[in-house]
Amino acid sequence: MNLTELTVNWSRCIYIDRAIDAEFLNELIPRIVALRQVSSDPITVAINSPGGKVYLIDKLRSLIKSPDQDGNTCRMITVATNVAASAAAMLLALGDYAVALPHSNVLFHDVRFGSVTNVTPSRALETARSLESSNDRASLKIAEVMIQRWLWMYLDVHHRLTEVKELDPQAVAHFEDGVRLLKLPDCEHVQLDLPGLLTFVHGRLNSDNKPLVDNALEKLSRWGLVTSMSQKELSRKDETGKEGKLLSGLAELYSVMHRDGPPFDSEDNRKHLTAFMHVLSASLGTKPPLEALQRALQEVQLFDAIDSPKHRFTAIRLMVEHRVEFFGVDVAMRWPDMASEEKGKIIDESMPAVRTLWLICVMIARELFTGEHPLEPEEAMALGLVDEVPGASVYESRRAFRAKALRAKSDQREPSDEAADEVK
16 A cells, blocks of 8 residues: 555545535535546545435445446545544544544534434334344444544554553453453454553544443443353253243244244254343343343344454454454464464464454444434544544544655665765
8 A cells, every 4th residue: 555545635535524415415516537547546525515315325435446448446544623523423433544623513412313204103213223233334434434433543552552551450350351251262363452452443533432431331231141141041942951941932832833844953043043042131121121122133233233343454464464453462473383273273273353343343443323423533533433533642544654764765775975975
């Protein structure tokens, strides 16, 4: 990646300076097409907008980033110049490289419908379900860019996490307890200090936004307990020769209601039903039955949707590239001479930690789409929503790192004045 792909270029820029609607998108199309025709250099998107239609964000990104007839793609650099709210905040975060200027404001809130006409109870329920699904889909999109930024952040701050944890032992204890509930397997090779990283992020949020991390880990920890309980329920048949009580009751009910239906005891059926029943049981303690039923179904669907392997490949690629920081010096030194089987084993061992980091990003993103969350630029950077805040020191941005590496390389190539004199 060259420095151009990480640098704001106002001469190749489109300006999002009002609400994003279909009419405005149509006005932007000629400018985007003209910029793509000139070259495939990145296009800068300057954002000062109260939001707009979420579904149009994908169309705008596709216009900028999709391959042309020759297969050339284009990167999108997003910049919050003043206000990036609602759908505009999503657009900012989804940039290939996202910048929030120091005076800008970023506002996330749940996906909303502008108006719903002819409201009936069934229509209201259908609308609520649609909004929840929209929030879940938006969370997944945001999490896909967040996890890459969190890993980059870890590369820069991992060496000072011990100091960070010493400054806030209460937060460390809280996050260690939460991560412990997830029951991650031990891995001697992977050095990913999740409690330390969470403490670092948490410490850079103001008091109103700290619950974003707290609530996300609490919900994820609860899911860890549900998963553990579900696995125990599923294993009872193997240990005792009888179906667990929860599954046996469901199986009996299923057999009465569907005598000629498909078999109940398929692996997927058993896994999803046990998870659903445990989540429902946990929800019933805090919500009315019908609300608990709906929320339990949404939680199970969300976790089923996010358990996809595609997000892990990018994370693993970055970890292998920076294997000293993630796998330790010993593994890094031996890596070039390792057999592919040994490399594969180390990567497999790292998957639970990577998956947990991904789930944390999803749950924080989901919290961003619950209620309203105004963020200062440095808070947005700490949460992985932008890559850079010019002049800020949350962590070293990719651009600053790349620029420093290029300067060092240039210094090595250029002879010193004394050497030049000797040559003469």
